[in-house]
Amino acid sequence: MEKLIDIGKYIEIGINALEENFSGLWRAIDNIISWTVDSINDIFLVIPFYVIIILVTVGAYYAKAGKKSFKKEGIKDGASLALFVVLGLILVWAMGYWEEAVQTTTLVIVSTFIALIFGIPLGIWAARSNTANAVIRPILDLMQTMPAFVYLIPAIFFFSVGNTPGVIATVIFSLPPAVRLTSLGIRNVPSDVIEAGYAFGATEKQILFKIQLPLAKTTILAGINQVILLALSMVVIASMVGAKGLGSIVYQGIQQNNIAKGFEAGLGIVVLAIILDRITQSIGKK
């Protein structure tokens, strides 16, 4: 059938115009992201793997056990997670994918960081203004349902292949829960507490920082947890535009029809996912 409307063409024209007119900006973004990812990678890879394993294990134990870390109950709480972290990370190292795992983790950290920088303020805005909410929500729906491959294309167009388009695609994909859960958390703060705040002469800023954000903390942390897991689930797709890490091993496995390679890298992703999930969940529960 003949096309009656050619939306694709307009999008293409728009993207082209953006690319040509703001090429300096894109290059700057590309440089910043590439430099950040590379630097973090380098730092992680300079540190011996066992030091990192010990640090992550201790961190996970502390996140889980909290203030009781040096008491009996704390050991009961945190021991199983600590054990899993040690064994999981040793497994990743023993399979020979330590460097890739570090690259993937870096990608997740950087994307999550960017997603939160945009997501939490947007969530606050959406919670406090119904107009903002009405505008932001359909955009979030679009970001979550539009297949990730579709925005890989312009990402390459702007940033060429490498880590940057991977990070950008990951940010777009993982941003929505940060916005949604921040907004949800703030909207769920009981109105009588807010009213009490106003009655005692709190400014809008005080209401936000002394009442809304602290009371929404648990929900916001659940959102951060979701952002991290979604970011991790994007690593394979991100590797298609040149992002390095475990995702690219899986991608190679697909291309080479190499079951062993694919499975091992996939297992590494699962280990990372479980560790990141349990640590962030424990922080959220405190």
Next chain:
Amino acid sequence: MSDKRKIKIHVEDLTLIFGKRKQEALKLLQQGVSKEEILKKTKCTVGVNKANLEIREGEIFVIMGLSGSGKSTLIRCLNRLNEPTAGKVYFDSHDITRETNKELLETRRTKMSMVFQKFGLLPHHTILENASFGLEIRGEEKEQREARAKRALGTVGLKGYESQYPAELSGGMQQRVGLARALANDPEVLLMDEAFSALDPLIKSDMQDELLQIQNKLHKTIVFITHDLDEAIKIGDRIAIMKDGVVEQIGTAEDILTNPASDYVEAFVEKVDRKTIITAETLMFEKFTFAEINKEGPKSIIRKMRTVGMDVLPVEDEDKKFLGYVRLQEILKLEKEKETSIKKVLKTDVPSVYKTYTVEDMLPLITETRYPLAVVDEENGKLLGIVSQTSLIIEATRFEMEEVIELKEKANEI
């Protein structure tokens, strides 16, 4: 006495309309269109309709009404949590409705504190942090604000609970924290919105007593919202009754009970136990006939008794001090004996009461005597009025006049 106190808050023609087409609705309201019509025409609800109140310094002023009567809306106009559509709220003759945002914050931070029905405590803060919340908001140093919050917690009887969290406390105790938070700010005015309505009846009663005790010490101006008339009567110096956004009546509990301004108020107060509220002052008959001990002899007293148709007269001295009663029978005897003084037959061991005695206080007194109760001035013993036994029984039993007379006759026959 209370009338001489300074007016702290003066609410003048205060109107609040909810909805988008406020101005249109306001115009209709001023033309005298009814609430229902306005809702139909503009989809706006009239929350408060031209309320006028004068709240005096140091009094507990209760605003009472059922839910939807606009009482909570009205109290929120006082600190502008609700923005009035029209009218004025004067605080110490300074118009709050015209304050800029900055002035308003200052007013809320220093002059008026609020206590809420649902407490409004911060669940992630300790009791001490909650009590010092108002001080934190206005930027006081940690040490100073915690010292003041501790003192306020002591006032409401929560010493020792400082480091606990709201969820660990019972409802009554949580509301004490709410009260401490308000008191810590040392405001001039306390706004209490159904502050005790969420509590169990026994705890509620305790809290009312406690509030009255605190008020005895601190003498704040308190605006108290409730839907409970018993509560209003117990703690209110004066009560305003609201219905459909309109203030129907303002007065002391007794004013309202004895002279309900409308059917609505009357229906409201019907169920109240009047015995504990109605006082001698309301019941007493002030234009009574009396005999003066050194001026009048039996003859003139008999004449007086005959003209008013009574067989008992109160006797006063020249300073109007109440001395006792004389009875017709005995005076007649005196006249036969040609006595000129009535001192012989003056009954002095009769009960007398003060203006503030309630029906409940007076009822036991009439069982011991056949004389009416004399109401005397507390300071100089002057006779102010007479409370007849019949009127007391009517008040106590709510029987009609005829029924009481009939009962009395029957009792006399026996």
